[in-house]
Amino acid sequence: MPAEKPLAPGIFITGTDTGVGKTLVAAALARHLRDLGLRVGVMKPVETGVTDPAAEGSDAALLRWAATCDAPLQDVAPLRLRRPLAPAVAAEKDKIFVDFGALLEACRRLRENHDFVIVEGAGGLMVPLAGGLLIADLARAMCLPLLVVCRPDLGTINHTLLTVFSAQTMDLPVAGFLLNGMPDIPDEAMSEAPHTLAALASTDLLGVLNRVAAKDEQSKVENLAGLIEKLPTYSILRRNLAWPEKTSK
Incomplete structure (x- = not known):
């Protein structure tokens, strides 16, 4: 009986809210790791609001492009589900069965054939996936640590702490959190958010990424990827995400 292939390390990216830039951050990390010479596998286990479910949605397509x-x-x-609703609701309305085991097998195959794998969840941890299962259950079953993406503006302290503490309560390992979309001239709440969260979140602040402006999503990803290595917290980000030092041959 042939030995099983070793599984590559990876990260499960979740957000604190809708519109925090989770896909952009996932794609920027994928592009950065690809530029380091790693074979990066990407996965959007479930995507809703897909115009043509026979093809990839926009999030999955952006991740694939970023990682090549x-x-x-x-x-x-x-x-891939047509309705822009929570996965469990979208699937039920279209009478589509959510095969939890198939999602796990897809992740396993990616981890067998790449150096590092980035999985982007749908929304936050408490989004219903199917039946009594949440996105948090998928993250746990995939055995990948969480990277929490949060916004910098007023309210983010509450949302981020709730997400991190919920993950820890559910025995989900948290690699850290990353604030995305910090404007060039932040207001007082935004300026204080990174320090306050770093003191209270019981996990590491992995970076504060500036808001990027560009003509399209791909350009935004490239601009954001260029900021990652310049982060003062880059060594912590690399340590906590544990991507390999060397590429596979």
Whole structure:
């Protein structure tokens, strides 16, 4: 019986709210790691609001482009739903069965064939996936640590702490959190958010990424990827995400 392939390390990216830039951060990390010479696998296990469910949605397509990932559609974007609703609701309305085991198998295949894998969840941890299952249950079953992406403006302290503390209560390992979309001239609440969260969140602040302006999403990803290595917290980010030092041959 052939030995099983070793599984690559990876990260499960979740957000504190809708519109925090989770996909942009996931894609920027994928582009940065690809530029380091790593084979990066990307996955959007479930994407809703997909215009043509026979093809990848916009989030999965952006991740694939950023990583230059050539994995099959069923591994990168195994579940594509037309309605812009929570996955469990969108699937139920279209009478589509959410195969939890198939999502886990797709992740396993990606981890067998890449140096590092980035999985982007749908919304936050408490988004219903199927039946009594949440996105948090998917993250736990994939055995990947969480990277929490949060926004910098007023309210983010509450949302971020709730997300981190919920993850810890559910025994989900948290690699850290990252604030995305900090404006060039932040207001007082934004200026104080990183320090306050770093003191209270019981996990590491992995970076504060500035808001990037560009003509399209791909340009935004490239601009954001260029900021990652310049982060003062870059060594902590690299340590906590544990991506490999060397590429596979």
